[in-house]
Amino acid sequence: MSATRDQWRTAIACGDKHAVTLRGYNLQELVGKVSFAEAWLLLATGELPPPGHARLLDAMMVSVLDHGIVPSSIVTRYLASAGTPIQAAVAGGVMAFGDTYGGACEQLGEQLAGHVPEIRAGRGTPAEAAGEIVKHFMALGRKVPGYGHALHPEGDPRVPRLYQLADANGVTGEHSRLAFAVQDELYRAKGRKLPMNQDGALGALGLDMGLDWRLLRALAFVPRSAGLAVHALEEMTRESGWRHVPDEEITYDGPPPRSLPKD
Numbered sequence: 001m002s003a004t005r006d007q008w009r010t011a012i013a014c015g016d017k018h019a020v021t022l023r024g025y026n027l028q029e030l031v032g033k034v035s036f037a038e039a040w041l042l043l044a045t046g047e048l049p050p051p052g053h054a055r056l057l058d059a060m061m062v063s064v065l066d067h068g069i070v071p072s073s074i075v076t077r078y079l080a081s082a083g084t085p086i087q088a089a090v091a092g093g094v095m096a097f098g099d100t101y102g103g104a105c106e107q108l109g110e111q112l113a114g115h116v117p118e119i120r121a122g123r124g125t126p127a128e129a130a131g132e133i134v135k136h137f138m139a140l141g142r143k144v145p146g147y148g149h150a151l152h153p154e155g156d157p158r159v160p161r162l163y164q165l166a167d168a169n170g171v172t173g174e175h176s177r178l179a180f181a182v183q184d185e186l187y188r189a190k191g192r193k194l195p196m197n198q199d200g201a202l203g204a205l206g207l208d209m210g211l212d213w214r215l216l217r218a219l220a221f222v223p224r225s226a227g228l229a230v231h232a233l234e235e236m237t238r239e240s241g242w243r244h245v246p247d248e249e250i251t252y253d254g255p256p257p258r259s260l261p262k263d
């Protein structure tokens, strides 16, 4: 039953004069006993995760924490240089996460989450599902999200490390197996290697941990926010303030100077 419009309800957490409760557990009991990764998976899935899931999530968050001067940190640093509050500078950087940069895990995740129940029910194989996923994006004239990398054409070095840990911690599951089948299918369709990138691995492993595909981008923007906060501080304290693009890097190719028509 849905709540009425003027009522708020949540199954996540609640607090009163004496205690805060997360998914039924007393927060004071959790503090000091569970890691941030375990507590977040508790919020996100409703249950405390198996220890291997939390260990892998922690490793995933470290792998996303910071990548130096990239679109999100450039936005954060621009905003910080303009004197915005630190949280506004971080929020701006997070908003740079989109379908092409930093957010591809969601689009791939939606497809994987749609196909895995069908495979489980015996309606098709991973190879067939992978073929449908590649066709789906190609029919839209789009690249398959989660594969290819401008900097690492031979393969994103973070992915084998994450899967080494995912295997060791018992996380790798059906979504990851389908994601690797998509990689094989993409190779066949494009005739070139387009290995799974970090976004693809975050999406597939997040689903293997039981996350809803609509939550997958949080795997990128939650840890990166922590990195962006430090970028904002460095910009405020080490740089001269008010960033702008140098004139020699700007090309104006609109109409030449002209006058308004005479009345």
Ligand SMILES: CC(C)(COP(=O)(O)OP(=O)(O)OC[C@H]1O[C@@H](n2cnc3c(N)ncnc32)[C@H](O)[C@@H]1OP(=O)(O)O)[C@@H](O)C(=O)NCCC(=O)NCCS
Residues within 6 Å of the ligand: 099, 100, 101, 102, 103, 104, 142, 143, 144, 145, 146, 147, 148, 149, 150, 151, 186, 190, 194, 197, 198, 199, 200
């Ligand atoms: C990340 C990305 C922008 C890197 O691009 P790039 O290495 O500069 O590659 P290009 O855009 O120059 O593409 C080179 C060729 O590979 C193809 N290609 C690259 N990534 C592809 C993908 N994910 N799916 C299908 N084809 C892809 C291009 O269509 C192009 O093929 P063509 O020569 O037949 O036209 C690109 O791979 C992409 O958009 N991937 C999907 C989005 C994604 O996962 N983003 C997260 C990145 S961490």
